[in-house]
Amino acid sequence: MKPIETSLLKIKESLHDAGYKLTSQREATMKVLLEKESEHMSAEEIYLLVKKVNPDIGLATVYRTLEMLTELEIVNKVSFDDGLARYDLKKDGAKHFHHHLLCTQCGDIEEVHEDLLEEIEAIVESRFQFLVKDHRLTFHGICKKCQDQEKKGIQ
Amino acid sequence: MKPIETSLLKIKESLHDAGYKLTSQREATMKVLLEKESEHMSAEEIYLLVKKVNPDIGLATVYRTLEMLTELEIVNKVSFDDGLARYDLKKDGAKHFHHHLLCTQCGDIEEVHEDLLEEIEAIVESRFQFLVKDHRLTFHGICKKCQDQEKKGIQ
């Protein structure tokens, strides 16, 4: 079975376990999220893609589906300080949310799947008595591509 | 001289150096930000506080001032995924932005001023060829106070 199919089945099971009904709109939205993993789409962008498969879906339904998936911790809601929410699928089996590299020049976002924060979490837990459940880490900077282009420009 | 006064003078100097005019509205906004350091206020909240001192100020001016201060890297715009921007003063002399502990139970936000990320930044720079300029790190979890309250509830 294709990996997307497997993930979709798991997600459907979570919906069912939580007492949610499986509608065609929800299934179409989940498929789009699985197919466009790592795209950091806004609700509007997701809506436009789902509309191609299911033209009658309303934007409000997409918002409601994303809210539900966030509650079930299947997706993570993130904001890169540009004034709108983006939705990012939690990778299968990942204990925590992954990190992001945001290029402040071209706007591109790369993902970092190594955890890397375990040591820091331990420090925070002991020093602040704060029980860590998840994290959001984004580095702002210049990506490889933009660095190379800058070099070209100088020469 | 009081530390706030010193910081205010430095900020005024930055404005001047960047060619911005010093208006009473901007000064009042900067003072509020300095007095309520560590409050993670939204534009609306800042506006209401500035209004107490300068009742004629408009919300748009506060937005414009915050945008300017963000551009000058005097404040950092952050979002805690609750759908509105918050503004956080960059601490004097801090090389990078500080971190946050967001309690998902009571909504309280604590600040962490240790950098802690230098090692991880080095990894990211070498492994992804990404030139790190700044970062945003927020831990989601349960604060000390809420943990204690839960314990009480169980007993």
Place this chain on the structure above:
DNA sequence: TTTTCTGCAAATTTTTTGCACTGAG
């Protein structure tokens, strides 16, 4: 005196909500 800045109101953008109808279980 020259520009930038401001307040106000209107416009935009993003997200949420009410409600009658539909469809999954």
Place this chain on the structure above:
DNA sequence: CTCAGTGCAAAAAATTTGCAGAAAA
């Protein structure tokens, strides 16, 4: 059948913009 879920349009919330007048430099 029954109640959760949906589409639509309207409302709400957050932010931006246009413009004429005000005030720094």
